[in-house]
Amino acid sequence: MPAQTSPTQYASPQVSPSRQYVQRNITNTVVPHIHPSHLTTVNQHYINNQHYFPHTESVINECFETNTMCGTPFRPNGCGCSKRRGW
Template identity: 45%
Template sequence: MSYYHHQHLQGCGIKHCPPSVLPTQYDPGLTDPPQNAVRTTVIPHVIRHVHPSHTTNVNKHVFTHQHYFPHTESVVNVCCENHVFCGCPVDPCCPPRHFGFY
């Protein structure tokens, strides 16, 4: 306190005692809201997708039937015989007879 203030307060009849020193008081502290941080941990996972396929090989046998009609010809010679008896044969052992005349 300055001399002026000291004189001024004494002039008003106010008596001042020396200040007493008390222990420091701690008020509850002010806590700011927390700052959030994100730590990401990557855990890899392998998922196998099996997509099977199948190929069937077909051996296709194609038969072509070819139809032929061969034709042959033949010749047949037919012989016809006629045996004509122009009288009775003469028997050399028998003399000829005259029919109707004895």
């Protein structure tokens, strides 16, 4: 005898608990923080007026010399004075 085939039966579904997946979408935002500053350069020029009062002074030192011949040099034995000059 041929096998008899029963109609396919469907059981209640077996549902597993859902698995949680997290997908993160990240958006980067740049927020500029501006901290302004200002530099003022002050160039100071000081003028020093120097007053000079030059004064010169001269000194003259004078020296006078004389030679006085109060006689004639001693020439023992006629030492050949005639050959010498200046006496």
